[in-house]
Amino acid sequence: MKSPVIFALIILVLGNIFSALYDVSIKWLPDNADIITFLLLRQCGSVLMLLPIWFMARKPVTGHFKLQLVRSHLGVITSITLVVGLVSLPLATVSSLFFSAPIMITVLGYVWLKEQISLTQWWITLLGFVGVLILLRPSNIEWAGLLVLVAAVTFSMNQIALRKLPKQESPLVTLLLYNLLSIPVLCVAGACIGFGDVTMALIGLSLISNSFLLAYHFCCIVAYRSAKASDIAVAEYSGLLFCVLFGWLWFDEWLDGMSWLGASLIVLPTVLLPLILACVRRQQRKSVSVLN
Secondary structure (H helix, E strand, O other): OOHHHHHHHHHHHHHHHHHHHHHHHHHOOOOOOOHHHHHHHHHHHHHHHHHHHHHHOOOOOOOOHHHHHHHHHHHHHHHHHHHHHHHHOOHHHHHHHHOOHHHHHHHHHHHHOOOOOOHHHHHHHHHHHHHHHHHHOHHHOOHHHHHHHHHHHHHHHHHHHHOOOOOOOOHHHHHHHHHHOHHHHHHHHHHHHOOOOOOHHHHHHHHHHHHHHHHHHHHHHHHHHHOOHHHHHHHHHHHHHHHHHHHHHHHOOOOOHHHHHHHHHHHHHHHHHHHHHHHHHHHHHHHHHHHO
């Protein structure tokens, strides 16, 4: 394995530690904390952190404001449903359900963008949805699990919307507008249902969670610029392992046998099926070369 790939894998695994720590920070929310107030503080903190960088980058602008607005509104839905799921369910269960997002991106890409899907990808998608059903337990379904699934769907729609943006558009302005344009929506939501108390603990937690989230995004940028996405994407699933570990260490959470089966059906086909097919093709090429 080439050294740039090894470096990128290490950085991406580090990024997934920060991602899991972000989930942990949500679990630390006080019982009486208001989710809308917390998210509003978090978004404001993100904007304040990004604005100096935006000025240093000579204030790039977007040519697709409506699309950015739609993405920010979808992001609000994702954030609210994911936070509710995190405070209600074990870390590993939430992480497993949320990792169904790549499967949904595949389906949405086929429906909306008319992307070609291989037979292997369809098998991965089918097994992933079986895994989601096992995790949700339709006979004993929890509303929080459905909310995490909603978060995965809206996150997937957001990722699909990203493909509509031209590559020339600055990622910085996309990230800034994603946070900035969600603030009015959260203000309206807070005005309708009422804001919670703003305490120093809540402000501190919002800053900590922001730091973890920005560190994750930074690691992703470094990793995906250092190596091809196909060479390192498998490291993304290390996030599930860290969520299981942190949930066990700090919250005494552990998955039962059926949950492990569901998580495996979501994660393992994505990792193993392409590797198996690559090995089969390599053997076929060797056989052809020997015959020739």
